Amino acid sequence: MxxxxxxxxxxxxxxxxxxxxxxxxxxxxxxxxxxxxxxxxxxxxxxxxxxxxxxxxxxxxxxxxxxxxxxxxxxxxxxxxxxxxxxxxxxxxxxxxxxxxxxxxxxxxxxxxxxxxxxxxxxxxxxxxxxxxxxxxAVMHGFMYNKEAFTKLGITPPATVEQFFAALQKIKADGKYVPLAMGTKDTWEASQLAYQNIAPNYYKGEEGRQALIAGKAKLTNAQYLEPFRTIAKWKPYLGDGFESQTYPDSQNMFTLGRAAIYPAGSWEIAGFNKQAGFKIGAFPPPVQKAGDKCYISDHxxxxxxxxxxxxxxxxxxxxxxxxxxxxxxxxxxxxxxxxxxxxxxxxxxxxxLANEFASWRGKCESTPRLTHQILSRGTPNLEDELWIKAAAVMNGTLTPEAAAQQLQKGLDSWYKPAN
Known part of the structure; x- marks a missing residue:
């Protein structure tokens, strides 16, 4: 045993x-x-x-x-x-x-x-x-558009800034659609869906972002100032009362078919596919002139x-x-x-639609949002300040030049480049 x-x-x-x-x-x-x-x-x-x-x-x-x-x-x-x-x-x-x-x-x-x-x-x-x-x-920035509206109006996706404004003018003249579905009440849209959307084409993506971090460039320089001037010109093409229009208001305006173009983040794709009763297309931020290299916010x-x-x-x-x-x-x-x-x-x-956005990576150079690395570690926070200044520029209460000057002054007050 x-x-x-x-x-x-x-x-x-x-x-x-x-x-x-x-x-x-x-x-x-x-x-x-x-x-x-x-x-x-x-x-x-x-x-x-x-x-x-x-x-x-x-x-x-x-x-x-x-x-x-x-x-x-x-x-x-x-x-x-x-x-x-x-x-x-x-x-x-x-x-x-x-x-x-x-x-x-x-x-x-x-x-x-x-x-x-x-x-x-x-x-x-x-x-x-x-x-x-x-x-x-990552998420990308660009523009979504109502394909049915573009077809009815005989508009093709614009490739240059000149073509972009020509399309907006044609949409406005027709009167059926709001050209751009965007408001400024929530302020972040003016920064991320307007300025940070188009700006990489002006400051050449990583070249301009790294120059700002290194202190070799200022926000008052032309490549950072011009995007402010461009979004200031969007004002006539926004809906009535856009100053009090929220982010959900803009989403609804587009998906209900009341607006032709939506300054977009790619994160909208899944929701818009379900909500919109029309086919949606997308085009990257227009370049300044034909033949220019393109850059995208691929954040x-x-x-x-x-x-x-x-x-x-x-x-x-x-x-x-x-x-x-x-x-x-x-x-x-x-x-x-x-x-x-x-x-x-x-x-x-x-x-x-996701594949359309993704295809831009093969045509354009990618860059993160301008203010997210290093430049927003102090007070005033550059990212937060850009929300406010970009919205004011679009509202017409602040000039592009004043916005750039105020942002640079705030950055200079605390940021000392390592290089």
Whole structure:
């Protein structure tokens, strides 16, 4: 009996040692995010695709309302209660988290070589040495238009600024449609959908953005001033009372067929496809004259990092390797059309409008928004100030020259270029 008892004990020990996953619970990883509208995609597509090949790791997607995300996440990180994986907005906020030791470095993560350095810029230290979030997607700026309206009026998508204003004038003269569906009440539209939309064609994308960061150029220089002059000329083509028109008002004006052109962010694609009763086309920001090289605001928008205090960092790295994969990129880009993969290899997409936007990458040079890296770290915050000044320029209450001067004065008050 004694010998039999010893044998049974040994067999039990060997079984337990050789098959721990049978008895231990799976690791559960929690993702912090502001994209609460993405919950169905994560629940129905991304998580099942990952867990199919990683049954010992379970994913919990736990989003916070977008406007509350930064504050809530910061509180959780300080209290040590944040999830294992942190969804990263671009540039300075996640950089601050990394500098405070809240995010792990990811240079050696498998799959990071799927991204070119420029794709990782928004989640890499200023010296370019350390990347701390895996890039997921970017959004683009351009113009959407009502194809039926263009056909009725005999208008083709404009390629130059002159053609753009000629189209606006023709739409206005016809009287059936508001030429441009845009208001200035929410101010951010005047910055991101007007100025930051068209400006890269004037300051030549990365050349102009880097010159401003390096202190080799000023916002009062012609290449930054001219976009203000251009959007000031939009005023006659905006709807009546555009000064009190909100972002949702502009969306509705376009999708209900009351406006012909919508200064757009690609994030609108999925919603507009469902809401509009007409076919939508898109064209990139017009160049100043025929033959000019084109530049687009191709702005890194979302990435994913690891909470440095996570007790499941090894499992989190396994999940981020999946996020860096081509499989993830294809699922994401097709689940939320208008959010474009940042991987080197183009992702095949099924949405025609998304493909139209994506095609611009093959024709134009990409650049992030002008004010998002380094230049908005002080007070006054250049990004916030641009919202206000761009809206005032479009309202006609501030001249383009005064706007540029005030922005540069505010930047000079705190920013001392490193170069």
């Amino acid at each position: 004694k010998r039999r008892s010893i044998v049974l004990s040994l067999l039990a020990a060997i079984t337990a040692a050789s098959a721990p996953s049978v008895w231990s619970a799976p690791v559960v990883l929690t993702i912090e995010s502001w994209r609460n509208d993405d919950l169905p995609m994560w629940r129905d597509k991304i998580i099942p695709a990952f867990e199919k090949n990683n049954p010992d790791i379970k994913i919990k997607f736990a989003p916070t309302a977008p406007a509350e995300y930064n504050a809530v996440l910061n509180s959780k990180l300080e209290a040590g209660t944040a999830g294992d994986l942190i969804t990263c907005r671009p540039f300075d906020v996640p950089l601050q988290h990394f500098q405070k030791g809240r995010l792990l470095p990811l240079n050696d993560l498998k799959g990071m070589d799927n991204f070119a350095p420029v794709a990782k810029t928004a989640w890499t230290t200023d010296d370019g040495k350390t990347t701390f979030c895996v890039p997921i997607a 890194p928008d979302i990435a994913l990092g690891i909470n440095a205090k996570s007790k499941n960092a090894a499992a989190a790295k396994v999940f981020l390797e999946f996020v860096a994969s081509k499989e993830f990129a294809k699922i994401y880009a097709n689940s939320v059309p208008g959010f474009f993969s940042l991987q080197k290899t183009p992702v095949e997409m099924t949405d025609p």
